[in-house]
Amino acid sequence: MDQFAQQFPVVFKALNVGFLQTLKLFCVTLLGALPLGLLLACGEISRSRVLRTVIKVLVWIIRGSPLMIQLLIIYYGPGLLASSISAEAAASSPFLNMLRNFRWSGGEDGRFAAASVAFIINYACYFCEIFRGGIQGIPVGQEEAGLVLGMTGRQIFFKVKLLQMVKAILPPISNEIITLVKDTSLARIISLQEVIWAGQAFLKGSQGISGVIWPLFFTGVYYLAANGLLTVGFAKLEKKLGYFR
Amino acid sequence: MPILQVEHIRKSFGQTKVLDDISFSMEPGNTLSIIGSSGSGKTTLLRCLNFLERPDAGVIRVRDEVLLDAGEPKKVTDRETRRKRLHFGLVFQSFNLFPQYTALQNVTLAEELLAHDTPEWKADKSKTLKRIRDHGVELLAEVGLANRMDNYPHQLSGGQCQRVAIARALALRPDILCFDEPTSALDPELTGEVLRSIRKLAERNTTMIIVTHEMDFARDVSNTVIFMDNGRICEQGDPREVFDNPKQERTRQFLARYHGEDAR
Numbered sequence: 001m002d003q004f005a006q007q008f009p010v011v012f013k014a015l016n017v018g019f020l021q022t023l024k025l026f027c028v029t030l031l032g033a034l035p036l037g038l039l040l041a042c043g044e045i046s047r048s049r050v051l052r053t054v055i056k057v058l059v060w061i062i063r064g065s066p067l068m069i070q071l072l073i074i075y076y077g078p079g080l081l082a083s084s085i086s087a088e089a090a091a092s093s094p095f096l097n098m099l100r101n102f103r104w105s106g107g108e109d110g111r112f113a114a115a116s117v118a119f120i121i122n123y124a125c126y127f128c129e130i131f132r133g134g135i136q137g138i139p140v141g142q143e144e145a146g147l148v149l150g151m152t153g154r155q156i157f158f159k160v161k162l163l164q165m166v167k168a169i170l171p172p173i174s175n176e177i178i179t180l181v182k183d184t185s186l187a188r189i190i191s192l193q194e195v196i197w198a199g200q201a202f203l204k205g206s207q208g209i210s211g212v213i214w215p216l217f218f219t220g221v222y223y224l225a226a227n228g229l230l231t232v233g234f235a236k237l238e239k240k241l242g243y244f245r
Numbered sequence: 246m247p248i249l250q251v252e253h254i255r256k257s258f259g260q261t262k263v264l265d266d267i268s269f270s271m272e273p274g275n276t277l278s279i280i281g282s283s284g285s286g287k288t289t290l291l292r293c294l295n296f297l298e299r300p301d302a303g304v305i306r307v308r309d310e311v312l313l314d315a316g317e318p319k320k321v322t323d324r325e326t327r328r329k330r331l332h333f334g335l336v337f338q339s340f341n342l343f344p345q346y347t348a349l350q351n352v353t354l355a356e357e358l359l360a361h362d363t364p365e366w367k368a369d370k371s372k373t374l375k376r377i378r379d380h381g382v383e384l385l386a387e388v389g390l391a392n393r394m395d396n397y398p399h400q401l402s403g404g405q406c407q408r409v410a411i412a413r414a415l416a417l418r419p420d421i422l423c424f425d426e427p428t429s430a431l432d433p434e435l436t437g438e439v440l441r442s443i444r445k446l447a448e449r450n451t452t453m454i455i456v457t458h459e460m461d462f463a464r465d466v467s468n469t470v471i472f473m474d475n476g477r478i479c480e481q482g483d484p485r486e487v488f489d490n491p492k493q494e495r496t497r498q499f500l501a502r503y504h505g506e507d508a509r
Contacts, residue, residue: 139341145342
């Protein structure tokens with residue numbers, strides 16, 4: 001027990017630092033993936049057949065393969081690709097040249113950037129499908145009522161459809177967002193120093209503590225706390241939008 | 246001078262002819278009822294008038310202004326279409342109220358959006374909003390919903406919703422108000438209150454086109470009845486003539502079914 005009391009402040013501090021990185025990845029992913037997902041959804045219901053097909057294939061690839069593999073490809077792919085492009089080939093095309101010279105910057109910043117890209121693309125594809133369902137789920141009559149009242153397409157979207165869409169997609173979106181909190185742990189695979197990485201460090205040995213597993217278990221508390229807050233927040237939001245049906 | 250002239254409207258969906266050479270005209274202040282079995286093209290005709298469908302051929306004139314000449318393929322801007330469709334109002338079978346707005350907000354929303362950027366709006370925004378609100382309150386009072394203004398659609402009965410929808414359609418002061426089976430989604434008890442509101446409008450000489458299955462109502466309220474069958478106008482004229490003394494065999498058959506129902 002004495003030993004635990006000694007270890008706890010050290011571990012707690014390290015896990016906090018790790019969880020900060022987890023939260024950073026979470027926030028950056030949401031900031032990128034929500035607008036990108038909406039953009040993809042707009043493309044998926046657009047009149048352009050090519051655009052629709054491209055987005056459908058992208059969504060299939062991203063949703064159809066593990067996020068962990070996507071992380072590995074995005075982090076290690078550019079380096080492997082660069083080494084396979086010869087100097088002559090690079091000289092012949094600016095694009096190949098760019099590929100040949102691209103590297104994630106070394107260290108934690110590079111890992112964070114790569115993880116952010118992978119998470120944003122991955123989550124944008126899930127959000128895209130939810131948004132599309134939300135837009136298409138609104139009865140045609142709503143649009144027609146707006147048209148007959150002389151509204152513009154923009155006015156119909158922002159004044160009539162948007163809030164109904166937000167209300168409809170809130171439950172699936174909150175589901176995804178709660179999953180995202182936990183999925184950030186996958187970035188451990190490219191050694192992003194998030195909270196699981198921080199907990200695992202004490203297994204291998206760090207700051208004079210080694211061979212203890214409880215810090216790893218304790219990381220679960222962070223996820224529970226974050227998702228508890230999110231659950232309460234979404235319940236409030238749902239209640240707020242409950243004034244209409 | 247007729248307020249509305251419809252000439253040789255045709256419309257097909259794929260291979261199916263939905264409207265086949267529809268022509269009629271109506272005088273201001275009159276009520277026109279369109280009757281006919283389901284699938285006869287009544288609703289499509291209303292949707293053409295409201296620019297929700299584009300006819301393949303034909304001309305629509307309101308007060309001698311050509312609103313649509315399907316023969317002229319020139320591109321019309323969205324702004325033009327919006328201006329033109331405001332000659333018409335439309336009350337839907339399924340109300341289509343905006344669920345996130347109160348009854349009053351449903352009525353005032355479009356007028357507010359149209360007021361944006363007008364000189365009146367720029368001069369005094371709050372005064373404009375007040376005028377629009379007062380107008381909305383007045384319209385809701387006319388359909389008997391003065392005490393329901395701040396309710397949301399889900400807190401209202403179907404009949405009340407439809408009356409809000411009528412007030413909403415009246416808010417932009419259309420030349421011609423169209424009804425697409427306004428009582429078909431309502432049970433008989435609620436039908437009465439909606440019909441009473443429409444009757445009141447007729448008594449005040451609102452120009453109206455009503456697509457309906459309420460034969461007694463069509464007969465009482467309208468100045469003219471059109472019986473449509475298979476995308477064509479089969480018979481039109483004074484309601485008493487058409488109902489009591491139909492000239493076409495098809496009209497007789499159709500009406501016999503309704504009389505049969507009445508007798509039961």
